[in-house]
Amino acid sequence: MSDVHNEAAAVAERVERRWATVAILIIVFLAGMAAFAGIHQATMPQTAVETIDPTTIHLQGEFIESNLGSAVEQDGSVTVRAIGQQYSFSPPCIVVPTQTPVTFRATSADVVHGFLIQGTNINTMLVPGYVSVQKASFDQPGEHLMPCQEFCSVGHEGMWAKVKAVDKQQFLSEIADKRRLSCAP
Numbered sequence: 001m002s003d004v005h006n007e008a009a010a011v012a013e014r015v016e017r018r019w020a021t022v023a024i025l026i027i028v029f030l031a032g033m034a035a036f037a038g039i040h041q042a043t044m045p046q047t048a049v050e051t052i053d054p055t056t057i058h059l060q061g062e063f064i065e066s067n068l069g070s071a072v073e074q075d076g077s078v079t080v081r082a083i084g085q086q087y088s089f090s091p092p093c094i095v096v097p098t099q100t101p102v103t104f105r106a107t108s109a110d111v112v113h114g115f116l117i118q119g120t121n122i123n124t125m126l127v128p129g130y131v132s133v134q135k136a137s138f139d140q141p142g143e144h145l146m147p148c149q150e151f152c153s154v155g156h157e158g159m160w161a162k163v164k165a166v167d168k169q170q171f172l173s174e175i176a177d178k179r180r181l182s183c184a185p
Helices: 002-043 168-175
Strands: 069-072 078-085 088-090 093-097 101-108 113-116 123-126 132-137 142-147 160-166
Touching (some): 069 168, 078 093, 088 160, 093 168, 101 113, 160 168
Parallel strands (some): 078 101, 093 160
Antiparallel strands (some): 069 078, 078 088, 101 132, 113 123, 142 160
């Protein structure tokens, strides 16, 4: 009986060593891939970086006040332009259509702000001097909160906005007689 027991113990030990070796190889492979991806990302420049003068964004160019909010492009997509500034977003309420590609273009006028739309994949930083571009699509109507999730100073906790997704036909009828659309008064 002891020979059978010793033989079973030897087989169990070999199987355990093989599985331990496989687990260690998997961990080493994943760590290597993470290191490669991190080094590659750190050494390669971004493909496109848009810069802007944060001291003049309200005076000229793409982010003047009359250009903020949602606009329909020639291809039927929607572009939303917004600015984060202590302690608000402009516009404070953004209207977007459902079932339509939406591109958010945003920047900061003063300090680093967070641009997060809850319930979506939009989560980026607004850095003064740079334009952040995020793409999304909203499947169904609803309201999404948009807090600043990057501490920007003592009034940070009051920096909220909202994104209101409406039916595409409703959006098109609301924007028909306007150049830009937002739900802010």
